[in-house]
Amino acid sequence: MTAVSDVSSHAIARARWRPAEIAFWVLAASCAFLFPSRYLIMTDILRLALFTLSLDLILGYAGIVSLGHAAFFGVGAYSAGLLALHGIINEPVIALVVAGLVAMVLGFLTSFLVIRGVDLTRLMVTLGIALLLEALAERFSNITGGTDGLQGIEMQPILGLFAFDMFGKTGFFYSLIVLFLLFLLARRIVNSPFGLSLRAIKNNPLRASAIGVPVNRRLIAIYTVAAFYAGIAGALFTQTTALASLDVFSFERSADLMLVLVIGGTGYLYGGLIGAVVFKMLQELFQTITPQYWLFWIGLVLVVMVLIGRERIHRWVLWGPNLIIRQVFGRKAGVAVPESDAP
Amino acid sequence: MTTLFTILFDGVAYGMLLFVLACGLAVTLGLMNFVNLAHGAFAMAGGYICAVLVNNQGWPFFSALPLAFVSAAAIGVALERTLYRHLYTRSHLDQVLFTIGLTFMSVAAVDYIMGSSRIFIKLPAALEGQFDFFGVGIGRYRLMIIVICGLLTVALQLILAKTRFGSRLRAAVDDPRAASGLGINVPQVFAFTFAFGCGLAGLGGALSAEILGLDPYFPLKFMIYFLIVVTVGGSSSITGPFLASLLLGIGDVAGKYYVPKMGPFVIYTIMIVILIWRPNGLFGRAAAR
Numbered sequence: 001m002t003a004v005s006d007v008s009s010h011a012i013a014r015a016r017w018r019p020a021e022i023a024f025w026v027l028a029a030s031c032a033f034l035f036p037s038r039y040l041i042m043t044d045i046l047r048l049a050l051f052t053l054s055l056d057l058i059l060g061y062a063g064i065v066s067l068g069h070a071a072f073f074g075v076g077a078y079s080a081g082l083l084a085l086h087g088i089i090n091e092p093v094i095a096l097v098v099a100g101l102v103a104m105v106l107g108f109l110t111s112f113l114v115i116r117g118v119d120l121t122r123l124m125v126t127l128g129i130a131l132l133l134e135a136l137a138e139r140f141s142n143i144t145g146g147t148d149g150l151q152g153i154e155m156q157p158i159l160g161l162f163a164f165d166m167f168g169k170t171g172f173f174y175s176l177i178v179l180f181l182l183f184l185l186a187r188r189i190v191n192s193p194f195g196l197s198l199r200a201i202k203n204n205p206l207r208a209s210a211i212g213v214p215v216n217r218r219l220i221a222i223y224t225v226a227a228f229y230a231g232i233a234g235a236l237f238t239q240t241t242a243l244a245s246l247d248v249f250s251f252e253r254s255a256d257l258m259l260v261l262v263i264g265g266t267g268y269l270y271g272g273l274i275g276a277v278v279f280k281m282l283q284e285l286f287q288t289i290t291p292q293y294w295l296f297w298i299g300l301v302l303v304v305m306v307l308i309g310r311e312r313i314h315r316w317v318l319w320g321p322n323l324i325i326r327q328v329f330g331r332k333a334g335v336a337v338p339e340s341d342a343p
Numbered sequence: 344m345t346t347l348f349t350i351l352f353d354g355v356a357y358g359m360l361l362f363v364l365a366c367g368l369a370v371t372l373g374l375m376n377f378v379n380l381a382h383g384a385f386a387m388a389g390g391y392i393c394a395v396l397v398n399n400q401g402w403p404f405f406s407a408l409p410l411a412f413v414s415a416a417a418i419g420v421a422l423e424r425t426l427y428r429h430l431y432t433r434s435h436l437d438q439v440l441f442t443i444g445l446t447f448m449s450v451a452a453v454d455y456i457m458g459s460s461r462i463f464i465k466l467p468a469a470l471e472g473q474f475d476f477f478g479v480g481i482g483r484y485r486l487m488i489i490v491i492c493g494l495l496t497v498a499l500q501l502i503l504a505k506t507r508f509g510s511r512l513r514a515a516v517d518d519p520r521a522a523s524g525l526g527i528n529v530p531q532v533f534a535f536t537f538a539f540g541c542g543l544a545g546l547g548g549a550l551s552a553e554i555l556g557l558d559p560y561f562p563l564k565f566m567i568y569f570l571i572v573v574t575v576g577g578s579s580s581i582t583g584p585f586l587a588s589l590l591l592g593i594g595d596v597a598g599k600y601y602v603p604k605m606g607p608f609v610i611y612t613i614m615i616v617i618l619i620w621r622p623n624g625l626f627g628r629a630a631a632r
Contacts, residue, residue, distance in 0.1 A: 298444075
C-alpha cells in the first residue's frame with residue numbers, strides 16, 4: 001500500500017459516522033421532548049456549543065490559542081440586533097447569515113494580524129482586538145446603546161412561519177437545527193484534505209510548509225471560517241434572547257469559552273458540545289451553592305484540570321462509554337476521541 | 344506648557360508604577376517562557392495586605408510597604424514550589440488555562456473576604472497634596488513613587504549586571520541545560536527570581552492603591568497592561584520593559600487627557616500596531632528562541 005492511499009484510507013475511516021455519534025444526535029434531539037419545561041437553558045447550551053465549536057476549529061485543529069474569541073461573538077450579536085432593530089432584514093435566517101458574514105469579514109481582516117508571531121503575540125493580539133471592540137462599542141453608545149445594550153428588539157417569525165414564543169420552544173429548535181447544519185459543515189471541513197493539512201500545521205508548521213502546505217493561507221482560511229461560526233453563535237444569542245449588551249465582548253466570555261472547550265476536549269468537534277452541557281450544569285450547581293462566588297469554583301475546575309492533565313481526565317471519562325460500545329458493536333467500534341488520544 | 348509637564352510627570356509616575364508591577368512578569372514570561380496571567384493576583388495580594396495593616400492594625404504606611412513585598416514574595420514562592428513548578432514544561436495553552444483559573448480564584452476569594460468595593464489605604468499627611476515647582480503641580484505621592492521605583496530600577500539593573508546571582512540568572516535563562524551542567528541550581532534560581540518578581544508586584548500593588556484603584560477585579564483589569572509592558576518591551580534586558588512602561592504610562596495619561604472619549608482605544612491600537620510591526624517587541628531580540 002502506498003503512502004498516499006494509506007493516508008486517504010485513514011482519512012476516510014475517520015470521516016465515517018460512528019454509532020456513538022448517531023446516538024449523540026438522537027439524544028440531543030430527544031432532549032426537546034424529555035425536558036419540555038427547560039427550553040431556555042437548553043437553548044443557552046446550544047448557543048454555547050456552537051460558539052465552542054468555533055473555537056475548536058482554530059484551537060483544536062489549527063493550534064491557534066485565542067483569548068479574544070468573544071470579539072466575533074459580539075460582532076455577530078450586535079449585527080443581528082441592529083438588523084432587527086432598524087428593520088433592515090426582518091427574516092431571522094437571512095439576518096443570521098448576514099451577521100455571520102459580518103463577523104467573517106472581521107475575522108478575515110484580523111487573521112493577518114493573528115497569523116504573525118508566536119503563541120504569546122497571538123494571545124495579546126486576539127485579546128487586544130476583543131478589548132478594542134469593547135471600547136469601540138462603549139464609545140459609540142448612540143449606535144450600540146452603551147452599557148444598557150440594544151433595547152426593544154422584536155424578532156419576526158422564522159421564514160414567516162414560526163414565531164418566537166415566550167417558552168423558547170421555537171428558539172430551541174431553531175438553534176438545534178442551526179447547530180446541526182453547521183456541525184455537519186465543520187465535520188466535512190475537518191475531514192477534508194484541507195482539514196488534514198491543518199492538523200499537519202498544528203503538529204509542526206515548519207514541516208508542513210516543507211511538504212508544500214501553504215501555512216499562512218490555510219490559517220487565514222480556518223480563522224475566517226471560525227469567525228463566521230462565532231458570529232452565527234452571537235447572532236443566535238441576540239435572536240433568541242432579544243438583547244445585546246456590552247458584555248458580549250467581555251474577557252470572561254472568552255475565558256469561559258476556553259474552559260468549556262477544555263472540559264470537552266479539543267480536536268474532535270464533540271468537545272464543544274459535551275463541554276457546553278457539562279459547563280452549564282456545573283454553573284447551575286455552583287450558583288445554587290454560592291450564587292455570588294461561582295467564579296472561584298470555575299477557577300478551581302481549571303486549575304485541577306490542568307494539574308491532573310487534560311488527556312488523563314478524558315481517558316477516565318471515555319473508559320466507560322468505550323467499554324459499552326465495544327461490547328455492543330464489537331472490537332473495532334469506538335467513540336469519537338479527542339485529538340491527543342487518537343491513534 | 345505647564346499642563347504638558349504635569350501630564351509628563353503623572354505619566355512617568357504611572358509608568359514607573361507599571362514597571363514595578365510588571366517586571367516580575369517580564370522575567371517569568373520573557374525569560375522563563377512561562378505565561379503567567381495570574382501576575383496581577385500577587386500585586387492585589389500585596390495591596391490588600393498593606394491596606395489591612397495600615398487601616399485596621401494601625402501600622403505606619405512606610406513599614407507596611409516592605410511587609411507587602413515580603414508577604415507577596417512568600418505567597419509566590421509557596422505557589423511556585425507547589426504548583427507552578429509542574430507547568431514549566433507544559434504547553435502554553437495549559438499555562439494560560441491554569442493561570443486564568445488561579446486569577447479567577449483569587450478574584451472570588453478576595454471578593455468573599457474583603458468585599459467587592461474599592462479600598463483605599465490611609466496615607467501619612469506628608470504624602471498628601473502637591474507643591475508647585477516652577478508652575479508645574481507636583482503631587483507628593485507621585486514624586487515618592489518615582490523616587491522609590493527609580494531606585495528599585497537602578498538596583499535591579501545592578502543586581503542583574505554586576506552580582507554573581509545576576510550572572511547565574513542570565514546563564515540559566517540563556518541555556519538551562521548548560522547552566523545546570525556548570526553546577527548552577529537552575530530550579531532554585533528560577534524559584535528565587537519568581538518570588539522576587541511576585542514581591543515587587545506586591546509592592547507595586549500596595550503603591551498603586553492610590554493611583555490605579557484596588558478592588559477584587561484588579562488582576563483582570565490590569566492583566567492587559569502588564570502583558571503590554573512585557574510584549575512591547577521585549578525580554579532581552581530590563582531596559583526594554585522599563586522604556587515600554589514609561590511609554591505606556593505617558594501614552595495612557597496623555598490619551599485620557601487629550602482624547603478622553605476614546606478611552607483605552609489609543610493604547611490597544613498602539614499595542615496591536617507595535618506587535619504587528621515587531622512581533623518580538625520594540626526592544627526585543629531579533630530571533631525568538
